[in-house]
Amino acid sequence: MREDVMTAGTELRVYPEPADVFVADQVELAEHLHPLISIDLAGVDPAWHGWIHLVSPLEPASGYLGDHTEAFHSPLQKTNWLGFSIEDDRYRLLGDRRYFVQATTREELPDPWPGFRAELDGHCESEGRSYLAHRDAFRREGVLLMRHDNGSLRSVGPNAMALLEQLGGDADPHGNWVRPELFHIEYDDDSAWPVSPSGNPFRFVASVPGWHYRGTGADSILLFFEPVERLAVLTFDWS
Numbered sequence: 001m002r003e004d005v006m007t008a009g010t011e012l013r014v015y016p017e018p019a020d021v022f023v024a025d026q027v028e029l030a031e032h033l034h035p036l037i038s039i040d041l042a043g044v045d046p047a048w049h050g051w052i053h054l055v056s057p058l059e060p061a062s063g064y065l066g067d068h069t070e071a072f073h074s075p076l077q078k079t080n081w082l083g084f085s086i087e088d089d090r091y092r093l094l095g096d097r098r099y100f101v102q103a104t105t106r107e108e109l110p111d112p113w114p115g116f117r118a119e120l121d122g123h124c125e126s127e128g129r130s131y132l133a134h135r136d137a138f139r140r141e142g143v144l145l146m147r148h149d150n151g152s153l154r155s156v157g158p159n160a161m162a163l164l165e166q167l168g169g170d171a172d173p174h175g176n177w178v179r180p181e182l183f184h185i186e187y188d189d190d191s192a193w194p195v196s197p198s199g200n201p202f203r204f205v206a207s208v209p210g211w212h213y214r215g216t217g218a219d220s221i222l223l224f225f226e227p228v229e230r231l232a233v234l235t236f237d238w239s
Helices: 023-030 116-143
Strands: 004-005 013-015 033-040 051-057 081-086 090-095 164-167 185-187 191-192 203-210 220-226 229-236
Touching: 004 033, 004 203, 023 033, 023 090, 033 203, 051 229
Parallel strands: none
Antiparallel strands: 004 164, 013 033, 033 051, 081 090, 081 229, 164 203, 185 191, 203 220, 220 229
16 A cells, blocks of 8 residues: 555556547546546556546535436446446446436436526536646646645645555545445445445555645545456545
């Protein structure tokens, strides 16, 4: 296990291109999911191969990802959970794109409350601009820069923001992502792990706050890999 990973080396690709993260017929998923960092699976477990991707949803503006779109959930797309198969090192969404509110029409999903969609659209537009600013700053400076109250991006010191808070090891079983009523999770005193619909355990890969890579985001994005069927799931911890 490595904590507070500050440099990429050859096993990490920071701000990868959407075409390197999503299968060719689903590249438009970048409208809903920001690619943050790609991880060489062999760096987590030498028995594994290929690449896996940590992504950050633009939604939600409030609540959980997948709130309000229960009609479009699937076994790996549930409230606060998002799942993919891995095909040639790229993600294929295993379910309906309308899991994302912004992919639905007003007829399919009326506003749960007045102004809901306008608030969400404004949030996503703001986060889209922030993501591009953070990405361009990283490509220019070579480090993740912190956003300050005046909106500027600058480093508090060398390599101020960690690329990953944790790489490998076990997932903390005490986080508020551990909600078995939302997804099949098993846990003990030291670790927690999701279980696939086929009954195979996922292994923890990495975690990072979403706001390391743009203005806001989950307090921790957790990424897991299931090596038998080559599945990836992500969940989100909110403080």
